[in-house]
Amino acid sequence: MNPEDYGVIRNKQLHHNYTRYIVSDNKRIYEIDMSLDKLTNKVTILGLSDFNWTDTKLSDDSFKRQIGKTTITFLDSDIILIEKQLNAKSFRRLRSM
Amino acid sequence: MLNHSEDFGVCSSLITDFVTFDIESIVINNNITSYLIIAYNGTNYIESFGLNQNELFTNFINQLLTFFTNDSNIITVYAHNLSGFDGILLLKHLLSYGKVKPLLFNGKLMSIKLKLNVEGHKNKTIIFKDSYQLLPLSLRKLCEAFNIQIGKGYFPFLLNDIFYKGVLPKLEYWTGITLKEYELFLKEYANITWNFRDESIKYCKLDCKCLFEILVHFNELIFKHFRVNIDYSLTLPALAMRIYKSQFMPKNTIYQLLGNIERDIRESYTGGAVDVYIPHNRITPWLSSNININYEKIKCYDVNSLYPTVMSTKSMPIGKPIAFQGDIRVVEQDAFGFFYCEITSPANLLHPILQRKINTVNGIRTIAGLGSWSAWITSSEMDNAMKFGYTFKIIKGYQFDKGDIFSKMVNKCYNLRLQYPKGHPMNNIAKLLMNSLYGKFGMKEEITIIEVLNNLNDIDKEIISNKLELYNNNITDIINLVDHILLIRKSFSYLAYNKKEDIFHGTEVNVAIASAITAEARIHMSLFKNNPDFKLYYSDTDSVVINKPLPESMVGNNLGQLKLEYTIKKAVFLAPKVYALITNEGKEIIKVKGLSHKVISKLNFLDLEAL
Numbered sequence: 221m222n223p224e225d226y227g228v229i230r231n232k233q234l235h236h237n238y239t240r241y242i243v244s245d246n247k248r249i250y251e252i253d254m255s256l257d258k259l260t261n262k263v264t265i266l267g268l269s270d271f272n273w274t275d276t277k278l279s280d281d282s283f284k285r286q287i288g289k290t291t292i293t294f295l296d297s298d299i300i301l302i303e304k305q306l307n308a309k310s311f312r313r314l315r316s317m
Numbered sequence: 318m319l320n321h322s323e324d325f326g327v328c329s330s331l332i333t334d335f336v337t338f339d340i341e342s343i344v345i346n347n348n349i350t351s352y353l354i355i356a357y358n359g360t361n362y363i364e365s366f367g368l369n370q371n372e373l374f375t376n377f378i379n380q381l382l383t384f385f386t387n388d389s390n391i392i393t394v395y396a397h398n399l400s401g402f403d404g405i406l407l408l409k410h411l412l413s414y415g416k417v418k419p420l421l422f423n424g425k426l427m428s429i430k431l432k433l434n435v436e437g438h439k440n441k442t443i444i445f446k447d448s449y450q451l452l453p454l455s456l457r458k459l460c461e462a463f464n465i466q467i468g469k470g471y472f473p474f475l476l477n478d479i480f481y482k483g484v485l486p487k488l489e490y491w492t493g494i495t496l497k498e499y500e501l502f503l504k505e506y507a508n509i510t511w512n513f514r515d516e517s518i519k520y521c522k523l524d525c526k527c528l529f530e531i532l533v534h535f536n537e538l539i540f541k542h543f544r545v546n547i548d549y550s551l552t553l554p555a556l557a558m559r560i561y562k563s564q565f566m567p568k569n570t571i572y573q574l575l576g577n578i579e580r581d582i583r584e585s586y587t588g589g590a591v592d593v594y595i596p597h598n599r600i601t602p603w604l605s606s607n608i609n610i611n612y613e614k615i616k617c618y619d620v621n622s623l624y625p626t627v628m629s630t631k632s633m634p635i636g637k638p639i640a641f642q643g644d645i646r647v648v649e650q651d652a653f654g655f656f657y658c659e660i661t662s663p664a665n666l667l668h669p670i671l672q673r674k675i676n677t678v679n680g681i682r683t684i685a686g687l688g689s690w691s692a693w694i695t696s697s698e699m700d701n702a703m704k705f706g707y708t709f710k711i712i713k714g715y716q717f718d719k720g721d722i723f724s725k726m727v728n729k730c731y732n733l734r735l736q737y738p739k740g741h742p743m744n745n746i747a748k749l750l751m752n753s754l755y756g757k758f759g760m761k762e763e764i765t766i767i768e769v770l771n772n773l774n775d776i777d778k779e780i781i782s783n784k785l786e787l788y789n790n791n792i793t794d795i796i797n798l799v800d801h802i803l804l805i806r807k808s809f810s811y812l813a814y815n816k817k818e819d820i821f822h823g824t825e826v827n828v829a830i831a832s833a834i835t836a837e838a839r840i841h842m843s844l845f846k847n848n849p850d851f852k853l854y855y856s857d858t859d860s861v862v863i864n865k866p867l868p869e870s871m872v873g874n875n876l877g878q879l880k881l882e883y884t885i886k887k888a889v890f891l892a893p894k895v896y897a898l899i900t901n902e903g904k905e906i907i908k909v910k911g912l913s914h915k916v917i918s919k920l921n922f923l924d925l926e927a928l
Contacts, residue, residue: 311573
């Protein structure tokens with residue numbers, strides 16, 4: 221949940237309800253929007269505009285990462301749960317005949 | 318929040334234009350030979366009589382065409398037990414009239430659709446349906462239930478001579494008739510010649526009229542209370558589902574479950590627990606020389622409408638499922654759904670409460686035992702089992718939202734049962750509708766397809782040969798019908814892909830709901846297991862046999878309460894659904910699964926006790 225975990229902080233901007241960090245490592249540049257309560261990080265890999273995820277802190281040693289329809293829960297850096305929302309078609313209500 | 322206020326789908330008018338028909342047959346040289354067909358449209362009869370099968374059926378179908386009116390291009394024709402002999406006998410004679418589409422389900426012929434291709438009736442349709450699938454009682458019982466005054470008649474079915482004329486046939490040729498009723502016939506025909514042809518026509522006409530009146534009455538009752546016509550449904554569960562979907566189903570709550578999720582959750586779908594715990598109630602030792610043999614007084618209680626009870630009071634799995642890997646309960650303590658678990662039972666438990674499926678040489682068997690195993694289970698049943706000392710390690714599963722989706726329909730049907738006295742057809746219909754609905758959710762995706770193939774020349778034979786090769790293992794039966802062949806094969810139901818929404822869709826099935834209902838029913842029944850307040854002798858899906866009376870608060874007529882069925886003097890329970898009882902009133906009750914009523918009627922308590 222700490223932006224520094226992703227690399228070196230290159231920029232920091234305060235917004236209305238989040239703080240935006242630009243962080244880079246040897247390969248990628250990350251845009252991290254951290255909520256003011258520091259419980260949620262919305263992370264985007266710049267250059268791959270459609271690749272982003274949201275991390276939500278659950279406790280001091282656990283957080284969940286939401287990528288598209290998949291949610292991964294980490295405990296002490298280990299994956300303990302992977303969840304995927306399945307798509308399905310609803311039953312059809314019968315109308316007037 | 319569920320939306321119950323969605324506008325209801327209802328029929329604007331009652332459909333009454335249908336036809337009933339019946340076929341009478343005799344056995345000649347071990348072959349079933351039809352000799353009479355009658356149909357009735359509420360006003361007129363048509364009849365066809367004779368032993369020449371081609372002439373008999375052709376004459377009948379030709380006359381049936383006269384029932385088409387200028388207003389309609391479809392005739393619906395009901396036979397009680399079409400799926401028995403009538404449909405099979407009829408099928409091959411329809412082939413020369415147009416395109417025939419039989420519909421088979423669970424090995425039963427449910428309907429035959431005939432799209433006509435004969436001069437003057439091109440593209441008109443006749444649909445033959447089985448009324449027994451809507452009203453699963455004998456015609457005689459239905460006449461009583463619906464209070465049909467004309468009443469079903471009697472006929473000497475064991476008489477084989479259709480040209481017989483003379484004195485009233487002897488009692489031995491009649492079935493299901495009492496001596497008193499036969500004697501009334503004797504008086505009636507004392508000075509009259511009994512004529513097989515006239516009497517069979519009279520009897521068959523009466524059957525057709527009775528069935529017609531019953532269906533009219535049934536349709537009126539269903540329409541009055543649910544604004545649905547029976548004509549749109551082939552079976553009672555289908556009718557229950559139609560009523561549910563048109564009037565009670567909240568919008569966007571129930572989703573189709575197909576493919577892997579369906580197969581996984583189906584593993585958790587088992588029925589009621591039927592088990593013997595104490596095989597008899599004799600107190601006096603078997604080898605004792607004591608002449609006075611003592612038995613413990615025991616009581617048999619039934620739960621009132623067990624499945625409707627849990628449907629209306631327990632949360633059901635709704636919404637789009639979430640598939641997961643890992644122990645979801647570590648993250649969400651109240652996670653609800655279906656879990657694949659490593660299960661360990663307590664080392665000792667008098668009445669094990671979890672069932673598991675075991676593969677045997679005779680197919681899959683369900684048993685409730687102790688030990689360790691892995692299986693799919695509903696979260697509710699898992700939580701309940703933990704109270705009895707079972708432990709679980711969740712490996713993977715499917716999570717659902719919880720919701721109340723049945724209480725309105727169950728309460729409506731239950732109130733109808735209170736509104737109409739016992740014996741009134743609506744009372745029975747409401748009960749059947751309540752109990753029929755859940756199974757429809759658990760239907761398999763697999764369907765049976767019947768292909769009617771020409772078998773006239775070498776090209777036809779080549780096509781048949783190719784089909785046999787193509788479908789190979791999926792073919793369940795091949796029936797030769799003169800110039801045609803019926804190829805019966807298993808197939809998965811229609812599955813389509815919606816690219817925009819990225820989903821597969823097809824049959825409206827949701828085994829999660831069916832499995833949750835049966836699981837909640839087992840949980841309900843687990844109240845009576847391992848209970849120190851009484852000794853449990855035997856349990857069935859919705860009944861228990863125990864040695865003490867239940868508290869008054871548990872007994873009554875409300876949904877979920879129990880009803881004392883019998884106080885039992887003597888009992889012997891040999892296996893699930895194999896038992897003999899003698900009640901306090903001296904009535905002997907014998908049940909042996911797999912044996913017909915006729916065979917069971919020859920057994921007595923001592924026969925089973927001796928085993």
